[in-house]
Amino acid sequence: MFGNAWHVATLFKIPVKVHWTFLLLIAYIIGYGYSEGASPKVIAIFLVAILLVFFCVLLHEFGHALTARRYDVETEDIILLPIGGVARLRNLPDKPLQELIIAIMGPMVNLVIAIVLFAILFIIEGQQIFTNWGNINENSFLSLLPILIQANLTLIVFNMIPSFPMDGGRVLRALIAMKFGKLVATKWASILGQIICVGFIAVGVYTQNYLW
Numbered sequence: 384m385f386g387n388a389w390h391v392a393t394l395f396k397i398p399v400k401v402h403w404t405f406l407l408l409i410a411y412i413i414g415y416g417y418s419e420g421a422s423p424k425v426i427a428i429f430l431v432a433i434l435l436v437f438f439c440v441l442l443h444e445f446g447h448a449l450t451a452r453r454y455d456v457e458t459e460d461i462i463l464l465p466i467g468g469v470a471r472l473r474n475l476p477d478k479p480l481q482e483l484i485i486a487i488m489g490p491m492v493n494l495v496i497a498i499v500l501f502a503i504l505f506i507i508e509g510q511q512i513f514t515n516w517g518n519i520n521e522n523s524f525l526s527l528l529p530i531l532i533q534a535n536l537t538l539i540v541f542n543m544i545p546s547f548p549m550d551g552g553r554v555l556r557a558l559i560a561m562k563f564g565k566l567v568a569t570k571w572a573s574i575l576g577q578i579i580c581v582g583f584i585a586v587g588v589y590t591q592n593y594l595w
């Protein structure tokens with residue numbers, strides 16, 4: 384799965400790779416926008432939005448990788464896929480608390496980004512952002528700000544789902560390990576993860592929202 388990724392950069396001595404299927408995503412967006420009659424400018428805004436969202440995903444992964452480095456855990460590489468990113472750590476830290484901090488620092492990066500962007504948007508647009516959220520400067524590059532804020536909040540919620548391999552699952556396992564030890568933690572985290580997974584499928588089928 385990770386084999387066909389291009390090495391695009393090395394940052395903080397960590398190779399950053401992009402999976403080739405990324406090109407499919409970009410081709411799909413251009414093709415879809417064109418077939419829906421969107422103007423080149425709107426398509427360009429959307430492409431920039433996607434690239435910026437994945438830049439936020441990259442920063443999220445560096446949140447994990449650079450925190451791990453503080454505990455002498457090195458990162459093999461960071462790979463960006465159309466469905467998200469992954470920082471492949473060489474090993475896990477000894478202490479559950481360290482694992483917890485490494486897991487939580489990814490979503491923390493997105494929280495900081497969301498707060499900073501919200502502050503910028505508020506400074507530029509003032510009070511109207513509260514009443515006019517959906518239509519802020521439609522079709523201009525300023526409309527990227529609300530999109531990016533929402534994307535970062537979505538990344539936090541999605542990653543904190545307490546199920547493996549999401550960050551929330553790692554946090555949950557670390558919390559159980561701190562109280563009951565590692566063996567119990569791995570067992571219970573996997574059982575809880577499966578229950579939550581089944582729950583998601585049930586909600587998806589019930590609400591007929593198959594994207595779930």
Ligand SMILES: [Zn+2]
Nearest residue numbers: 489490542550
């Ligand atoms: Zn993460």
